[in-house]
Amino acid sequence: MYILQDSLFTLQELLEMESNDRFSIFFKELDLRPYAAMLKSKSPQGAQGHSREAILRALLIAPLEGYFTFTALHRRLDSDISFRYRCGFSLEDKAPSISTLSRTFRQLTDQGLLDQLFNDLVQRCWDEGIIDGTTIAIDSTAIDAYEKKRPKSRCQQKDEASWGAKRDSFGNLLTWFGYKAHLAVDTASELPVAIEVTPAHITDGEIGPSLVEKAAQSVSFTYVTGDAGYDQKRNYEVVKAHGAQAIIPLNLRNEKEPPSGFSSIGTPRCSMGYDMTYWGTDGSHLKFRCPHATGHVECPHGTTWCSPSNYGMVKKVDVDQDVRRFSQPHRGTRHWNETYKQRSSVERVNSRMKDHLTSDDLHVRKLKKVTTYIILNAIVLLASSLAAKRTIAQNAA
Known part of the structure; x- marks a missing residue:
């Protein structure tokens, strides 16, 4: 059994808890003060001088609570004084406006603060032994755009949605208009260690090298596994450069x-x-x-x-x-096959972010904001795993 299988069930239990208990456990592992302090002073203050940290907490809890839009989050903050208090607002505070929430989200995006928080949480999970790092699995998932669909001839911008096509596990060709979320996942803990978001037409093989480089900044790994879409020499080379072995099936369609x-x-x-x-x-x-x-x-x-x-x-x-x-272990051996089977862990993480959180329902436009939105969901997984470990340790004490 992989290291954090129990913690994955704890995440499900976290979703089923009463809000007050869920918030206490979740936020206990997140010290957001350093990140809130780096926000520009104009972004979170608004007319009521709202707490930077409280707004950040509200934005982070939104995926766990199933809120896809700033409007839905505002309504909950406005109508539920207990929820507002749990997010860190004082009892006298009014709920931040929709525009305040949106403005803060935009400046989190512009300053890359959630990228930093994500990387810091990955490092914590690595330091605490939650992330094992032996095998990293990489793959992408389709994300439908909030933007209005356009013909391919008008999808020219690098930071906008485009048309993509990908075969599912049954071999069916799926097309969509939107983006791709590319994830590198620790297969033992089933936690993301690196994320990139691209327009949908960008192929997996193109993003493989940068995804591996990002993962290598936080964790050490022995194997990197991906499907045949990553069968390009540069993907093997970048993995090799980090002293690891790529476990990728050969794509023999164009090989005579x-x-x-x-x-x-x-x-x-x-x-x-x-x-x-x-x-x-x-x-x-x-x-x-x-x-x-x-x-x-x-x-x-x-x-x-x-x-x-x-x-x-x-x-x-x-x-x-x-x-x-050529590969160590050799292709076709039991070791190679068993390592490759671990690739399915990234599919489960993608499914978790879509089915249990909110990454499959965008209400923001443009690549940078979409990236921030996906990272919010990934942060929830990392923070929940840290909370699960702490809760299990306390219960065992």
């Missing part, structure tokens, strides 16, 4: 035939044309043995065709000669 003497997955073939038997590693080399000697085929020439030894011919392949083709 494998290199001479090798199978499509990089297994060398003996002089009779049989795939040799993988026999472990030797430093940066993959070791392969004669398939007849290992009992995998019945060669009419036995081992004598290639080697005078009963051990059979041995071939070693340097993985560095083709970082895309």
Whole structure:
């Protein structure tokens, strides 16, 4: 069982708690004073001189409470004095206006403060052992735009929504107008460690390198796994540069035939044309043995065709000669397959952010604001996991 499976259930329990208990647990792990202090003085004050920290708390609790719009959040703050108090407003304070909430959100976006909070929480989860970091999974998910749909010919701006297409797990082609949220997720804890948001037409393979670089700023990892959409040499190279191994299926659609003497997955073939038997590693080399000697085929020439030894011919392949083709562990082995299966964790995180939080219902426009909105949802996951760990530890004490 992965490290934080219990905490994921605790997140569900957090959603089912009474608001007062939920707020206390959630905010206990968030010291927002340093971030609130960095907000420009004009952004949160408004006519009533509202607390910067209180507005920030309200914006962060909104995804957990299921509020998609500033209007809905304002109405709750205005009608529920207990909710307003729990967010940090004094009993005498009126609810911040819709324009105040919107203005604060915009300046959080302009100053990148939620990016900083997200990175700080990832670092805390890493330092406290919540994020394991052994394997990172990367993938993207479709985000429908709040903007009005436009024809492809008019989708020219880099910071605006565009048309995208992607196949689901059943092979069906899905199209949408909007954005892509690209996530790098720690597969053990199922927590995001890096996020990028792009217009929908940007391919996964293009964003892979920058997503890996972002993840490497916060955590150390041994493997990075992604689907065949990331099968580009630069993705393997950036993972290799961080001392890790990319676990990505080869996309063989445009490949006419494998290199001479090798199978499509990089297994060398003996002089009779049989795939040799993988026999472990030797430093940066993959070791392969004669398939007849290992009992995998019945060669009419036995081992004598290639080697005078009963051990059979041995071939070693340097993985560095083709970082895309060759992998440690070798492609097709149990270790490789089990590591690749962990890729599904990023799909579960995307589903959690859409089904339990609010990342699937945008009410902001333009790329920068959409990015901030997605990061808000990711912050909820990280803060909830920290709260879950603390609660479990206190209950066990």
